[in-house]
Amino acid sequence: MKPMRRSRLKVVLISALVVGLVATGTVVALRFIKPHDTPASNQSSQNPAPTVNQTALLCTEKLSDDVLLGQKLMIAVYSAQLNNEQPLIAQYQLGGVILMDETDESAIASLSAGMAIKPTIATDQEGGTVQRFTSEGRLPGAQDVASSMTASQAYSLYLTDSKYLRDLGLTTNFAPVVDVISRTPQALPGRMYSASPNSVSSYAGQYILAQKDAGLHPVIKHFPGLGSATGNTDDGPATTDPLSALKTRDLLPYQALSSLDPDVMISNAIVPELTDGQPAVWSPDAVKLLRSYGYENAVVYSDSLTAKAIPGTLQDAALKAWQAGVDVAMIVQTKDQTPEVASYVSQIITQAKTALENNTLERSSVVESVARILARKAIDPCTIGDR
Template sequence: MRSKISLVVAATFTCAGLVAGCASGDTGAEPTPSAAAAPPTTPAGEPTPDPRTLAQTCGADLLANLSQRQKLAQLLNVGVTGTADALAVVRDEQIGGIFVGSWTDESMLANREVPQVASASELPLMVTIDEEGGRVSRVSNLLGPDPSARVTAATMTVEQTYQMALERGRGLADLGITVNYAPVVDVSSQPDNSVIGDRSFSDDPATVTLYADAYARGMRDAGILPVIKHFPGHGSGSGDSHTGAVTTPPLEQLQTSDLQPFRDLVDTGVGVMLGHLEVPGLTAPNVPTSVSPDAVALLRGGVGYGGPPFTGPIFTDDLSGMQAITDRYDITDAVAAALGAGVDVALWLTTDDVPRVLDHLETLVASGELPAQRVDEAVLTVARAKGAVPC
């Protein structure tokens, strides 16, 4: 299985590079009639794949070389305690990603051990972190401190924010990180030490959008996928989802404030994280947005008021350590509900439950309760985000 999957991935990267090379190799000279008629070839003399054909087949090839359990595993992003823990879960279950948090042994990053973990994966491994700056920082001992979002917006220009994120992103990439669960785009005037507080750039949606865009661009230009959060907006929520249920103002009110940064940024090459929020006028009673089909539909459909549709990866917030979820769901049910709702990546904090989560998901797919097509769509969305397929 390793050789088959590796060949598929290698082929997709090669094809993507060849297509890009054809686009960028124009010298401006007029071709001779014979040259114009000849199909483009690779250096080995083989025809260059037609990008239209590639777009139709590359995803199907990848899916055909994955078992159902491997597909489901690609949709899990799980916190690890260190290199040994990460190696074991990647090697044994081929999960799609690992999450580096405050509980992770810093030596995994400091000693540059992430590539060792990634090498155990059949497909590119998503290595994630929540490096926001300020009080939510996992690498300050390695890369130095960065200011909180609120301090950033109060003391730095937009260009300085971009440069700060670019430098931080390059540092993260050097440590092996590929995805950062930042920036926060919640609109909030909460006190600095509250759940969102100084993690928010501002209580003004336009300011949040401006600075979050600069931060996200810096991350992207450093090779890191930024993930904006917490959709559809935690800044006006009633409490802390770590400690219990949170209700936001009605959807119509969010449309003119909290949702504006998401609406403006979803088509800029970002991922989106769903919060555990109950939204009157959007979610069903007692159903947090992280497991809500209605919340996913709102995001995919353009965030209301004519925004662009979102086609990138959708992540949950932590499903194992936040009482807004754990008071209602076992981890197996939370993951299943999130994926069934249309989420692409289920995130939680320990590797212990990975086998039983996958067992449960396999049972649901076999019974039809979790549609196999939904799983395939999510696998391809995740694979595109990783660069494992070029279409």
């Protein structure tokens, strides 16, 4: 059935203070101050990222290769095809799904039915041109938010929508976009807040806080930044400015926002001086750079490996992403491709198991990755048992 509409929450006052600015106005540190914090919001906004202890690693190590690899995969789910996809999710113990259109609460709950390890239930709810759930009304796109709203207004707007998603049963949102506009035409029109790293950090910080206060986990994107990209990687290969330029602009929001404990999506763009001519999602150096900015315990997601910027087969694409250190490989198939998704998953896992056997994919790195994923889900691997 269709979810009931909810009245908008009362405006919650919030302010963002950017501190430690150098003469050029770049962000050195960012603090978010909410004058009327509740205990719940204090807890969600200030808790550090979940860490993985030795006991959790030992218990994760006991999981079968099939379960480990399944946890490192996420597929798209369309409401009209959900009943056909649920058995696949359970069969392979997939780590997550991304909902591509409006889905009701009971259908969302069915995605976890019979699963020993509950999947991450995610969506793309940026606002503007990328909004999967619209029954509560349309969210403005990031650029419109930054040009027409105060930080407190943005927080209130995002909090209401995030609570709605959480009440439906979602756990994760691939938002906000923290790319910094630096090229015209934009690769992602309307989806980026600003050309100012300070402004991006401020408004993105409000969205992160709102989601965490609602009980939803945010995933910021697209590391290390698509603001200078020559195009949208969904449509074909794209290249950004060199890393030396990104460090003065695009990477500043990642530095500013790491203390708020979001997870991160890594892009499919080529980054000169960093990725050696390959998409960032396949670059160990890109993943290491991200981790060095305070994201040691964050779950790192690929952008969709079905994007036209990614050459070759899906099984090769997923394996290369895992070899680079990406935690979760995301397969966003079209509706028309959904009948083939079982074959995609089978081929990915089969090839990855071969890579584990010949040590071209290190099992220890897979175990550490899955332990991070389970920690984010607040699942104790020692309670799962041998599977």
